[in-house]
Structure formats: C-alpha cells, structure tokens
Amino acid sequence: MTTRRQFLKVSAAVGGGLLIGFRFGAPETARAAAGGAASGDGADVFEPNAWIEMHANGRNVLTISGSEMGQGAMTVIPMMIAEELDLPWADFDTRFAPADPVYANPALGGQVTGGSATVRGFYTQLREVGASARELLVRAAANRWGVPVSELRTEPGVVVHTASGRQAEYRDLVADAAGLEPPEEVFTKSPDQFRLIGKPTKRLDSPQKTTGQADFGIDARPENVLKASIARCPVFGGTLKSVDAAKARQAANVVDVIEMERGVAVLARDWWSADQARGLLSIEWDEGDLADLDDAAIEAQFRDGVASGGKPARREGRGAEALGEGENT
Template sequence: MLGAARLSSNFTRRNFLKTSATAGAGLLLPFHISGHAGNSKNAGPLATAPFSPNAWLELSPEGDIKIWCGKSELGQGVRTALPMIVAEELCCEWRRVRVAPADLEPKYGEQLTGGSLSVRTSYQSLRKAGAAAREMLITAAAVEWNVSRSECRAESSFVTHTPTQRKLAFEQLLAAAALLQPPADPPLKNSSDFTLIGKPTRRTDSLAKATGAAKFGLDTRLPGMLIASMERSPVYGGTPLRFNADEVKSAPYVRAVLEVKSAHLTHQFGDTSGPGSRNYSCAGVAVVADSTWAAIEGRLPRLAGGTGRRGAIGLLASPHIFAFHRNFL
C-alpha cells in the first residue's frame, strides 16, 4: 500500500546513525534550507506533513512534488526548464510535479530574469537541491531495510533495493527522511543517465495558457489599484517638451498625468548608460486612470497635441538609411 507507511522495527537509532553517517549527513546544503533536521511537523513514524528538505521542493504524503520556480515566466519556458533540473536529480515522476512561482523571500536568491541567464545561473544549485532530497530518501530506505546505501537506487519516485528488488515509494519515506540533515555536496547524476534534461518534455503551463486559466501580471487586481498608460517619443532617445496635461486630466476616470524621465540603468554586460545603449529607458508621459481603457482613451488622442524633442536618430529616414548601406556595396 502506498502512502504514509509506519516504520518497521529495523528503523532503530543505531541503524539510523550508522547509515546516515555513511551518507555524509550532518552538513548544511550550500543553499537555503527551509527547516532543520528533526522538525516536529515532519518527524514521527507517520508522515502527515510535507517533506521540505530545502527551499526549492516539497514532497507531499500523497506523493505529489511541488517545485518552486524562482524566475519570471516570459514565454521562454523557465516554469518547465528549472523544475526539470530539480526533478532530474530527485529521480521523480514528472507527471507528479506541480510548479509554483516563488515569492520574494530572500531564500530564493536573485530572481532577476533576463539575458538568457535563468538556466545558466540556476543549473548547479537546482541540481544539488534535487540530489540532496534524493540522497536523504535513499538513506531512509537503506535504514528501513537495514542494508547498505550502495545497494539502493532512486527511480520514478521509488527507492529500489537492487539485490532483492524491494521498493518503497518516496511518500513512504518522508517521515524517516525528515530526521536527516541534507548533505552539503550530494553526488550528481552523470549526464548520460538523464531522463528529463535534454529530452522532449511537455511544458507545465501549456494547458493553463491554452484554456485561459493562466494568470499573468496584467491579471493582477488590488483594491484601489490604478492603471497607467505611457506615451513615448516615436524615436529612440526623444524627450517631451510640453504636453496638454489639463485637457488629459479632464477625461473621464483619469486621475493624474505624470512626466516620466529617462532612466539610466546598470546593464548586466556593463554598457555605458545613455541614449543608444541597451540600458536606456526613453522618457514619456504617463496617464493614470481607473482602468486600462480609460488610461488609453485619455492618452489618445489628447496627448497628440504635445511636442517633443527628437532623439539622436530622430532625423533619420529611409533614404538616409539606404544611402548609408549603399556605401558598403
């Protein structure tokens, strides 16, 4: 019977200490640990609460696995790619994985999303997160069976004792695993043994997006929330000289009209800030209203009477561009 299982008499303090010492337990992982060994909510003969060995994953007594994604999903697939890394090392069934967006707690680290850096900067730490949980479950099974850890392996959300082919589901080992501390440097799988990474895998968010159930930033609604719509210069680097704010504010449901200065940002690749660089945000005028429609209606065409200074490329037109490229022929 799967589910929370009572530990057998083999799970003695002597066996527990002997096997966990062999596994190298007792050191903290080099990433956030959400709880400590022996946490009262996980400890005990029956697993009645989820097992959370670190900040990135949680195993439920029903056998489901929740993995948190610490990057923003912008269509690039991180809500699938990053959980795949954890699941690969955990050796769990992908169909049991549920993905949740990480909140802004420091335990999830830097959540900057951009520059194609999400997988590159998260790969190693997420592999260790999954591997640490796997090793704890293997240790728990070895103690339960009173066998060597080297005779056990994890696969498809089960731990198997290879010589006898005995099996325990992950959810049957949660209470025992919760008594262990995660290893600091768990062994990682050989890439030739990967079953998820590098393989065609169904995206975790496709169904929700196809049915309209997915929630995006634009879907956020809070009490008293206002919406802003920006009018920017038609040319890069342009700035507004004047705009008819009074007329715009007279439009229905418009609350404010604000000039937004250009922003000089620090770019990850060290570009010099200013017009023409990748880290320069153009100036504009924001119309703040009760709804998106009211903000857009207030902005257009009422702001059309405003004037602005053209940026450095504002005088360019198609004939100039064609002439420029003909010089290279």
C-alpha cells in the same frame, strides 16, 4: 560530485546564486506565496531546499525559478529537479517563485529570465538541488532498514533495497528525511542514467494553455490598482519640454497626470479611459540630437561602416591565408 564546501565556494564566484539558492528550507516568501503548507499534514513536510516541498500525503511541489514566456521554463525547470530527485514525471505540482534572491539565475546574477539562460544558468544548480533531496531520502531509508546507503538505489518515487527488493515510497520517508543533516557531498547522475532529460516529453503547461485555464500577466486584475497610458517622445532620446494636461485631467475616470523626464503618464480607473485622455494631452517635446535622423541617414552610416572595413571583434587562426591557399573554397 560537489562537496558542500566547494558548492559554497562556487556560489560566490557566480554572484551568490548558488550560495543563497542552496540554503535549506523554503524562504518565507515562498511559504507566503503558497499560503503555507496546503496539505495540512503539519510537521510531515520535507523541504530540503527552496525548490522542493514533499508532503507525507504524497503531494510534491516544485518551484519554477524562471518566467514562462513560451520557451518552456514551466517544463524544463521541474525536469532538471525531477530528474535528479527521481520523481515520476508530472507527479508534482508547480508554483512560480516569489521575489527572493534565492531564486536568482547564476548566469545572469539576478532573478531575471532572458538571453536563453534558463537551462544554461540553472542546469548544474537545480540538478544538485534534486540530487541532495534524493540523497536525504535514501539515507532515511537506510536508517530505517539498518542497511548501508551503498545497497540502495532509487526508482521513480521509491527507494529500493537492491538485494532484497524491499521498497519505500518517498511519501513514507519524508518525515524521517526532514530531520537529517544536508549531505556533505552531492552526486548527480551521468547522462546515460537520465530518465527525463533529453527524452521526448510533453510540456506541462500545454493543457492549461490550450483550454484557456492558464492565467497570464494580462489576466491579472488586482483591486484598487490604477491603469496608465503613457505618451512618449517619438524621437529616441527625446525629453519632455512642456505639457498642457488640463483637458486630460477633466476626462472621465482620470485620477492623475504625471510628468516624467521622457514622457507623460495618464492614470485612470480603467485603461480605456487613460488611453483616451492621453490623446487630449498637448505636449511639446525636446527631440534632442536625433531629431533629424531618418532612414536614409542610418543607411548612410551603415554604408560608411562597411566601407571603412569595420573593427575586428576577434582574431583567431589563419582564415584569410587558408582561403587564399585552398584549391576550392
């Protein structure tokens, strides 16, 4: 159980991710990215937080707050929300989060994907996000039927009155739930209650990727955007000393050549033209202190490090003594 006060207190300790992430209602950036309420059902939209959008026509939208790079973020993030919300699996649309601090990964302190931190960072937060929405839907049903919340439970997509067997679909409760105050306490499921987490589940993005329907970053074709090809110093840490870009500037479709501290960028109307013009640059590099560093020198450094014994990163227990005292190792 997490109280709202505790929730905010924990949020500050993790760099603001939960504090901002648990705000109620979708941020304007998310609305803009989704083109507004696409269902057209006006006020009958339930947005308990920045990740969940439920419509009276049955359309549900979950926001994916991590980048999909083959590791399964498009499946695992909705799974954490849907588990606690008790949404039927795949009975929802997904959208990627826009740039907004509300979607920062608590483990990384920013809107970043990496370090195997998607589940680790969002696990508690997104489960509480789903649980809070479920609580509001249950309260909406309790108010409608005039029964205590304790007599109700949820099944995938419905609230059930245990004693009478009466049911209400989530879609029929969203308008009422939208008018309720956020819960003071958030209760998440125990692992033995999980329907989705830890169960064999098909990835949501597999059909689109196997049929060629998925859009990748390389597929983006924004209008009026120039393409760049960058020449960089072949030695790590080297800097630009001088460049003669006259020939590159005269090449077809080239718009500009930009000098940087550690490279030269050729901008053109298409990438091929930019890359071909990059080959026309006449560059002199300042290769710096690592100019003479080669494989043999790096190997020698490693061997010297091994011979010197290295520096212990951590000491714990009696490993050396135990190995010496053991009959079998």
